[in-house]
Amino acid sequence: ILNVEQSPQSLHVQEGDSTNFTCSFPSSNFYALHWYRWETAKSPEALFVMTLNGDEKKKGRISATLNTKEGYSYLYIKGSQPEDSATYLCALNQAGTALIFGKGTTLSVSS
Amino acid sequence: GAVVSQHPSWVICKSGTSVKIECRSLDFQATTMFWYRQFPKQSLMLMATSNEGSKATYEQGVEKDKFLINHASLTLSTLTVTSAHPEDSSFYICSARRIGGLTGELFFGEGSRLTVL
Numbered sequence: 001i002l003n004v005e006q007s008p009q010s011l012h013v014q015e016g017d018s019t020n021f022t023c024s025f026p027s028s029n030f031y032a033l034h035w036y037r038w039e040t041a042k043s044p045e046a047l048f049v050m051t052l053n054g055d056e057k058k059k060g061r062i063s064a065t066l067n068t069k070e071g072y073s074y075l076y077i078k079g080s081q082p083e084d085s086a087t088y089l090c091a092l093n094q095a096g097t098a099l100i101f102g103k104g105t106t107l108s109v110s111s
Numbered sequence: 112g113a114v115v116s117q118h119p120s121w122v123i124c125k126s127g128t129s130v131k132i133e134c135r136s137l138d139f140q141a142t143t144m145f146w147y148r149q150f151p152k153q154s155l156m157l158m159a160t161s162n163e164g165s166k167a168t169y170e171q172g173v174e175k176d177k178f179l180i181n182h183a184s185l186t187l188s189t190l191t192v193t194s195a196h197p198e199d200s201s202f203y204i205c206s207a208r209r210i211g212g213l214t215g216e217l218f219f220g221e222g223s224r225l226t227v228l
Contacts, residue, residue: 004154034216043115043219044204089155098145099217101155 002026004092006102013080014110020076021105023090027071032093035064035075038104039086047075047088080109113139115207117220124195125228131191132223134205140185141207145217146178149202158203161188185210195227 005024013019025033032051036044048057053068061078077084087106091099114137124130134144142163147155159169159180167180177199179191188207192199204222 036219041221043221044206046216046218049216098157098160100157101147103152103154 002092002094002100004090004100004102006088006090006105008105009103010106010108012108012110015081017080017109018076018078019080019107020074021088021107023073023075023102025071025073025090025092025100027068029094030068030071030092031095033066033068033073034091034093034099035073036089036091037086038089044089075105077107080107082109082111085109113207113209113218115205115218115220117205117223119223120221121224121226123226123228126196127194129191129193130195130225131189132203132205132225134188134190134207134220136186136207136209136218139207139209139218141188142185142210143208144182144188145206145208146180146188146190147204147206149204149222155204158190192225195225197227200225200227 007022034049035047038044048064050066055066057064063076066073085108087104089104091101093099116135118133144161146158148158149155157170158173159167161167161180161182163182163185169175182188202224206217206219
């Protein structure tokens with residue numbers, strides 16, 4: 001059974017703090033790693049699709065890195081804002097399979 | 112952007128009744144749609160893969176006679192929970208893969224919260 005692990009499960013930061021969370025996954029048969037942001041009562045929104053070892057992607061204050069050899073990805077948020085409060089999901093796409101999701105990291109940002 | 116609409120958002124039903132959930136891609140065509148289920152504090156678990164015009168592929172442990180999936184067009188897939196029981200109470204969410212989109216990229220509906228009394 002494939003296991004995609006995310007940590008921490010939840011965290012609470014103050015507005016302006018920078019933060020990061022981890023997604024760990026089995027490195028065999030790697031095809032792509034996805035990050036989603038899921039706000040309450042909304043659809044999960046795709047943030048990044050990462051495919052190459054060493055890849056780094058950025059979208060505004062959010063960035064992500066990927067290490068396919070050791071099986072992890074980091075998501076960074078610089079200068080957190082209350083609107084960043086959401087659950088961040090990572091999902092592994094192995095060749096020929098559907099996405100396997102982690103349980104998510106729930107971020108709460110206080111103003 | 113690519114929008115997926117899921118309906119209903121909330122449904123409460125009596126045990127033994129059937130419930131249909133619709134998943135529509137509003138501004139793109141999707142040959143493949145996926146149905147996930149999420150129990151409290153758990154990850155999204157894939158239930159089945161729905162391909163337009165063919166039978167759905169179910170994951171191990173998911174009863175195909177209980178969770179009927181129909182994908183009759185490139186923009187609509189439905190999940191029917193037949194003879195629902197309290198243990199079927201869960202959050203169900205669909206996602207669609209856009210034709211010509213990035214490999215593996217999925218667009219999600221808003222989800223449907225089912226409560227079976």
